[in-house]
Amino acid sequence: MKITLTVNDEKREVETSPTTRLLDILRDDLHFTGTKEGCGKGECGACTVIMNGKLVSSCLVLALQADGAEILTIEGLSKGDQLHPVQEAYIETGAVQCGFCTPGMILASKSLLDRIPDPDEQQIKRGLSGNICRCTGYTKIIEAVKLSARKLAGKGGEEDE
Amino acid sequence: MSKRIIGKDFKKVDARDKVTGKALYTRDIYFDDMLYMKVKRAPFPHAYLRKLNTDKAESLAGVVKIITAEDYPDLNKYGLIYKDQPVLIGIGEKMHYMGDPLAIVIAETEETAKRACELIEVEVEELEVVTDPLQALKKDAPVIHEELSGLLTDRLDKKLNPANILCDHYLEKGNVEEGFARADKIFEREYKTQHIDQLPLQSEAGVGLYDEDTGTVKIWAATQWLHDTQADVAQSLGLPKEKIRIIQPTIGGAFGKKEDISVHIHLALAILATKRPVKFSYTRKGSMITQSKRHPLIIRHKTGVANDGFLTAWQTEVIGDVGAYASSSPAVVHKGLYHCTGPYNVANVRGVSYAVYTNNTFTGAMRGFGTAQMAFSYDSQMDLMAAELGIDPAHFRLQNAYEIGSSTPNGQILTRSVNVRKTIKEVLAMTEGGK
Amino acid sequence: MKKRGQGMATIMFGFGYGEGFPDHSIVSIEFEDESLLIRTAAADVGQGVLTVITQIAAEILKIDPDLIKISQGDTHLTKNSGSTSATRQTFFTGNAVKQAAEELLGKIYHYASLEFRSNHPELIVKDGHIFRHDDPENKLSYWQLAEIVSQKGEELKSEASFFPATDAPDAATGQADNVYVAYTFMTQKVEVEVDTVTGEVEVIEVNTAMDLGKAINPRNVEGQIEGGTVQGIGMALMEDQVIQNGITLNPDLTGYLVPTAMDSPHFKTSLIENEDADGPFGAKGVGEPSMIAAAPAVANAIHDAIGVRFYELPITPDKIKKALKDKIF
């Protein structure tokens, strides 16, 4: 079957089977390889993308369900060389170690901040609880979300060396 | 001179590529005309392989090739320290755990490779499964590996079953009998830890191709030690090292799990057999069942302490579950033993450790390398001794902690950078607000 | 009811392979187009060794760290740097990079002194340039110098290997003089809250003091301590691959629990930097020691909270509920 989907503002047509996972379409067919597979069972959040404005695990979404959808992947977050404030915040707080959780984690953070622009610690923890990070212990990721909130509110939040 | 960059919160050099999704991890690498592969694993943890029928699998559309031990009878065993792990189990040979490889299936798509694996028919002769290292140590326990390990010492306790022991290690410092005689209180406790998966978020994967010009197999796969992996793949395939080239993509976490060979040798075989690019990715489940774990350790401490709060003797026995293959076990289990007293002065130490084969998933390196389990035991022991003696636990640690000139369980005299007492005082200051 | 408790643990970790195993790292540095290329096979698994060696090379050579590139690990293009394990990379590859950078700096002085017809004390290096102190306008960039050197048929590059020896312990007694290259120490004190009804344990606060010689990158070190500690909390409270009769019963993340953001405690961290170790700038390794103290500290804190000592990990809610029930009788 042929499906049409908009990925990072660009319309794409893909020849696929109805049961192919959105994760595979993004990675294998369209080469948006920033979307990672950590478990393939909806348990880790590495494959997180934003579909029609909502956070989804792309390993659980089938081609059929993705037909006509609008998708944002990590590659669509920065504009050219200009990083999104959440991406900047992840770098500045040291929230990135191996980076395998990072694309999903950043999209989950963005989605949280879209809903709650100034989240408290509990809201951040809950908002990210579907995304596993094995490296950081989450501390700096939580810091990154707080810094992102300040950046997005226009308070700069530069805290660099 | 003050430093410009050292000691500063310098931004990670690879962070920008990681936050934009540009960093290339193994599975993010694609080639034209690329094949996919899967490995058929053991259906039973301890059994002889009697029959392997690949006919149905081979006739599945999209299957390119199936490799079994018959196709490569001369492969050498592999392993990080002690080479006891087979590349493929042949007919009449024994499988030792659920991750043992029976056949390599190469197909046009990953889905096809997976389906073909399911179509392979396996007949085994089941053997008694040994899952508890204490059982494995008994004289009448089923033997897991036919050959005796070459690592055993002549000190090994004759009451134990040497057939299932990979290695034994000892500590003798001072005179423990005298130490216990001087003790006012003696504590004996047993601690147990569990199988833990390192669980790097990225599971094992590899992609590679055959370079016609140089006759080289080129593999991209995350590994904690490129040159060691290269050497082990080469010796296992009987090729010169130069014919195996391993390139490091971005690594999605490791924590010890990516020290062992995983995809590498099977992938190289698939590439050599097809001369086409091949990708091999483990599922999470496959990774958990097939690749190394943190060792479950049984740790028995007997410790003596005088009423004044000074330790007089420390005796430790460690039994480590190696699982089916050695991996890093010949280094991990006794590294735990060598840390048995923690950072505390004890003049009289005796210890023994056994690394014991079972039919469990093999254990290997994981952050801490035996010392994490040991720390749970020695610092629980310290805590309970402090409580029994009625001494403040921080003070008890402080009183016994190393300083310059202290001697470790190995008898190494510490001459430099021993600030353990400072760490205790600092934590007290942090939590009690003042020194 | 919720009960709070505090627990402490102090640990040591002897790092490097030690025990007489050959353990070394080889690194080379050369100039390439606009950049300085460090060749190493050291694997960055996320811990940040590539950042650490960039800092070390930039510090010694006094150049903009953005000009430093690190080659991709490749058995055919990089020499053996040993494994990323045993908490060894900052110490081993860090030292190798420091040595290689110092050797390269020496060569820069040597060749520049020929160009400037002066001796080393009269030369100053700054921002990737070298010049005479009395004539700062007339300067050569390292890259210009490299070009001049190559015209002479020589090369401006360096290679270094760091290869400290250790001793194999005696097989019968485990005794030896120098078993590990160095030891890192750490103390942690944690506060937990135990829910006596559900048996759940929450780690609320973690206070850490680490004796690490020197933090090349303090934020990375904090990241190691936080990440390591949360892995240790996983070990203490939840992680357990259940293998029954050789068969794993929970080979997925639904059955095998790891800490999530909900399990992340508050951290206070103090780095004790006496710059007294043999690593680069006095540093010791931190990767493994950072995870080791959490399990005993949490177990000790649980004992403090509910008066029960656990000898078997993980200390799951079921075990706590059972222990509390048994305690009543």
Ligand code: FES
């Ligand atoms: S890969 Fe989709 S949630 Fe883990």
Ligand code: FES
């Ligand atoms: S940074 Fe490695 S999993 Fe999050």
